[in-house]
Amino acid sequence: MRPACAIVYIIDDDDIALWMFEEFLHGIGAQIKTFSSAQTFLDAYRAGPHECLVCDLKMPEIGGLEVQRLLLEKGSRLPIILVSGYPEVHSAVEAIKKGAFDFLEKPVDGALLVEKVQSALTRSRQLHAEEMIVAARQARFSSLTPKERQIADLVIAGKSSPKIAEDLEISVRTVENHRARLMEKLHVTSTVELVRLFL
DSSP: OTTTOOOOEEOOOOOHHHHHHHHHHHSSOOEEEEEEEOOOHHHHHOOOOEEEEEEEESSSOOOHHHHHHHHHHHTTTOOOOEEEESSOOHHHHHHHTOOEEEHHHHHHHHHHHHHHHHHHHHHHHHHHHHHHHHHHHHHHHHOHHHHHHHHHHHHHTTTHHHHHHHHTTHHHHHHHHHHHHHHHHHHHOOOOHHHHOOO
């Protein structure tokens, strides 16, 4: 069972398909939100930490590939499972190349849809965790003063405190003070940890 915070968005202009997908997925413990048009979804969508999208490829006005493109333009990493009633190899390949999570043909097998959606939700959580790590790292980096960042770069380059002091024409004690402060700000306790943080 997935946590209640998981959300599965479904877009299909066919009401029967919407109902069927919702029936297939009602037991996975996620909130199901259905949309009969892509524009309605795009207007309502707000990125979350645990979500995926099941989207029909061929729809009036905005189809699945266009939805994918619009989301990518906004920087969204929402896992998308595209579905189609037509065996379109070219469209499937194009979608996957552009980052779609998966591609299914209609009529969709219920067990397979559940499996793909659960995998997409797992991927969504992984992506969110990665984003949180990057954001935390950037926040730590932004807390460094220009001098601290300069010294961090020199430490990473393998230079000793006396050599850094010589290069920057400051005292070794000043370098050590800056090093201590930047290590504290970055939550690292050794040069090795500092180097790994900047990789």
